[in-house]
Amino acid sequence: MYRQPRKGARAALKGTFTLLGMTPVEYLAYGETAGRGNIYTESEIVAVNMHRFGALRSFALDPDESAQMIRSLAEKEPS
Incomplete structure (x- = not known):
């Protein structure tokens, strides 16, 4: 059974990638x-990666949520 990952728990599962904006309309x-x-440079491959990036951003924690997650993990860490 597939379950949608919770926010902050997703990664680029097929390896790392970077989008390079060469001009305002060329990536x-x-x-x-x-x-x-x-x-x-193929537009289809670039479009797929732009879509992946958008999907990753939708799962990212905002700065306050990130700080809270770090604090909660630090509190659980034994001294």
């Missing part, structure tokens, strides 16, 4: 897997 994607990096 490139840089993806990295197991010791290899690639630059993608």
Whole structure:
């Protein structure tokens, strides 16, 4: 059974990626897997990565939520 991850618990599951804004309307994607990096210029691949980035942002904690999470984890850590 698939369960939607809670906020702050999601990662880029297919490896790291970076979107590079070359101009206001032109983007490139840089993806990295197991010791290899690639630059993608194909609009379909760039669009998929832009969509992934948007999805990741929707799960990200806001700054206050992040600070609260860090505080709660620090309180649980044994001295």
